[in-house]
Every structure is written in structure tokens, then in C-alpha cells.
Amino acid sequence: MLGQVHDPDLHLLRLFVTVVEAGGFSAAQGVLGLSQPTISQRMAQLETRLGYRLCSRGKGGFHLTEKGALLLDAARGLLLNIEQFRQQATGVAGRLLGTVRIGMAENQDKTVSLKLAAAIAAFRTREESVQLELISAPPAELERLLLEQRLDYAISYFSGNQAAFDYQPLFEEPQRLYCGKGHVLFGESGVELERLLEMDQVRHPYRFLKGGEPFQSRHSMAVAEQIESVLTFILSGRHIGYLPCHCAHAWEAEGLLWALNPGLDFVVPFTLARHRAQVTGEAQQAFAEDLLAAFA
Numbered sequence: 001m002l003g004q005v006h007d008p009d010l011h012l013l014r015l016f017v018t019v020v021e022a023g024g025f026s027a028a029q030g031v032l033g034l035s036q037p038t039i040s041q042r043m044a045q046l047e048t049r050l051g052y053r054l055c056s057r058g059k060g061g062f063h064l065t066e067k068g069a070l071l072l073d074a075a076r077g078l079l080l081n082i083e084q085f086r087q088q089a090t091g092v093a094g095r096l097l098g099t100v101r102i103g104m105a106e107n108q109d110k111t112v113s114l115k116l117a118a119a120i121a122a123f124r125t126r127e128e129s130v131q132l133e134l135i136s137a138p139p140a141e142l143e144r145l146l147l148e149q150r151l152d153y154a155i156s157y158f159s160g161n162q163a164a165f166d167y168q169p170l171f172e173e174p175q176r177l178y179c180g181k182g183h184v185l186f187g188e189s190g191v192e193l194e195r196l197l198e199m200d201q202v203r204h205p206y207r208f209l210k211g212g213e214p215f216q217s218r219h220s221m222a223v224a225e226q227i228e229s230v231l232t233f234i235l236s237g238r239h240i241g242y243l244p245c246h247c248a249h250a251w252e253a254e255g256l257l258w259a260l261n262p263g264l265d266f267v268v269p270f271t272l273a274r275h276r277a278q279v280t281g282e283a284q285q286a287f288a289e290d291l292l293a294a295f296a
Contacts, residue, residue, distance in 0.1 A: 010082070012046040013075045016054065019043065020072055024062030096128035096283040103135050103142040105156035105270070107227045109246040112171065112270075116155070119294035123287050130283045138225050140205075146275050152284045153291075157268045165273045170295045172267040174245045177215060177260045182237025186258045196260065202233045202241030215264040244268075 015032065022028035025039050032039060047054055054068035064072065104116070120132065137145070142154040146165065155170060177196075179185050185199065193215075201217040202224055222239050224230045227247055233239045235256060243257075251257040272291060274280070280288075 009046075009049065010079075012042055012049070014079060015039065015042055016046055017072065017075050017079065019062075020055075020064065020068075025057070094127050096126055096130050096286055098281055098283045099131045099133060100283050100287045101133045101135075101150070101152045102287075103137055103145055103151045103154035103156070105139055105142065106136045107244065107247055109173070109244070115294045116291070119287070119291040122290040122294065126286060128283065128286075130287075132287075140225065142273075146273060149275050149278050152274065152278065152280070153288060154273045155270060155291075156273070157270050158273055162273075164275055164277065166276055167271040167273050168292065170270050170272050170292075172269055174265060174267050175242045176245050176248065176262065177240060177264050178234050178243050178248055178257045179240045179260055180235040180237045180258070181256050183240070183258070185240070185260060186237070188258075191260055193261075196240070196264075199240045200238065202230050202239050204230070204242075214266045215261075242266075 015028075018031055019025060019028040019039065022031050025036050025043075028034075028039055029036055034042075043054065050071070052067045053065050054071060055065060056063050108116075123130075123132075135151075139156045139158060142151065142156050143158060143162065145151045146154050147162070157173070158165070158167065160167065179199075185191055185195070196215065197218050199217050200219045200221055202222045203220045205223055205225055217240070222233045222241075224233055224241075227244065230241050231243060231247065231251070234241045234243065235251070240260060248257050248259070252259065272288065274288075
């Protein structure tokens with residue numbers, strides 16, 4: 001009686017199915033590349049393992065017994081399942097799986113969005129079944145999510161003070177000092193530094209440069225973390241403040257923002273950050289490769 005199926009049993013079952021499909025022992029010789037005595041011997045081994053006869057040969061030709069017919073259906077089903085398992089197992093071996101969670105700072109330049117889109121497109125050409133999750137949030141929120149290991153990567157400017165993070169540089173974002181229409185400095189060129197120091201400047205609570213912004217006035221009655229909020233304060237005509245140049249261009253073109261002193265410009269370094277303790281799988285590594293290549 002066949003209690004457990006081992007590799008030799010599978011070979012015998014394949015031989016049995018081939019013999020039946022070929023129409024007998026003689027016809028199966030060419031298909032199997034075996035002599036008729038060898039085929040007969042192996043069929044006898046299978047019958048011994050099973051404990052019953054599978055076929056009969058006589059003047060009427062090759063015929064299956066009732067038990068042989070039942071075994072044929074079972075053997076075909078088993079061999080089909082094994083082949084399907086083999087194909088699936090082979091496919092999984094080279095396929096990226098899982099979820100990749102990416103955080104990104106808000107209000108990105110068009111070129112940055114296009115490069116991120118290019119990275120996603122490149123990743124999708126891989127052999128993968130990966131869910132990509134993309135969220136936008138302020139830097140402080142992205143930092144918190146990384147610390148809690150709820151993100152795999154974050155693209156933003158960071159304080160650089162987190163020893164738990166690895167940072168890889170991606171690009172730099174130019175920042176410029178602006179005032180809004182209605183401000184006393186609107187329309188003036190070559191404003192002296194001493195006058196700027198007396199203006200009310202919007203403060204950013206999150207320090208994205210170790211040394212702080214290159215210019216800080218003596219007065220501040222406005223605090224904002226998000227760019228949209230900083231812009232709103234500046235548009236009021238009562239405050240000056242730094243904005244990413246790409247965010248200000250459209251407002252400048254409409255005559256609603258005025259660049260005060262390009263000599264006080266600075267750049268904010270954006271990096272790809274990850275938590276060092278975060279387990280990085282194949283999918284995460286592959287996406288990081290495509291992302292870094294897109295920004296290279």
C-alpha cells in the first residue's frame with residue numbers, strides 16, 4: 001500500500017501516465033527512451049507499491065483495470081498540481097513582493113515630481129507585485145513616521161540630528177526672501193540689510209539647516225511650518241519670509257510677491273532618509289536603487 005509519495009513514486013506515476021497515454025508498453029518505448037522489459041519491470045514495481053494491478057495485456061491489447069483508471073485520474077491531478085507549484089515557486093523566486101511606503105515633503109517642484117514619477121515607472125518594469133504607498137507631509141511629521149518605522153523612506157529636508165537615520169543626498173531646493181504686495185518694501189531694489197533686520201519675518205519652527213537661515217530679522221510675530229502657511233503670511237503684506245523659488249514664481253508673475261535680496265538666497269538639501277533599524281527587504285532596496293538613479 002502506498003502510504004507516502006516519494007520521488008521514486010512520482011517517477012513511477014509519470015511512467016504509468018505516459019504508458020497509458022501512449023497506448024501500451026510497446027508504444028511507450030520511444031516516448032520514454034526505455035526498453036519494454038524495463039517499462040514492464042517499473043510498472044510491476046508501482047503495482048507492488050500500490051498493492052493492486054493497474055493494467056492487463058493480452059490478445060485484446062493494453063487495458064486499464066478499474067483501479068488503474070481511478071489511479072490515472074488521481075496521478076494526472078497530482079502531476080498537474082506539482083507542475084503548477086513548480087511554476088509558482090519559480091516565479092516567486094525572482095519576483096519582488098510586499099509594500100514600499102514612501103513619504104515626501106509637500107509642495108515639490110515639477111522637476112522633482114517628474115523624477116519621482118520616473119523612479120516609479122522604472123520600478124514597475126521589474127518583476128514585481130508590490131504595493132507602493134506615497135504620502136505627503138511636513139518634514140517634522142515625516143521624521144516622526146520614520147522614527148516610528150511607519151515609513152520605509154522619506155524624501156525631504158531634515159534637521160540631520162537623528163542618529164537613527166541614514167541620509168542620502170538627492171537634490172537642493174533654492175530659497176529666497178520675499179515680501180507681499182502692500183508691504184513697505186514691495187517694489188524696492190537693493191534694500192539695505194539694516195532695514196530688513198527691522199522687518200517682521202515669518203519663523204519656521206523646524207530647523208532644516210544646522211546654522212539656521214542665513215538671514216533672520218530682529219522681529220517675528222508669525223510662525224508657520226508649512227509652505228502654504230508661510231506664503232499666506234507673506235501675501236498679507238505685513239511679513240517677510242523665505243519661500244522655495246519654485247513656489248513663488250507664479251505669485252511673482254502676478255505681481256503679488258517681491259524678491260527682496262537675492263544675495264540672501266540659500267539652498268535646502270533634500271535627502272532620502274531611512275531608519276537604520278528598519279528591516280530593508282528586496283522590494284525596498286530595489287525602489288531605492290531606482291529612486292537614486294532617477295535623481296542622479
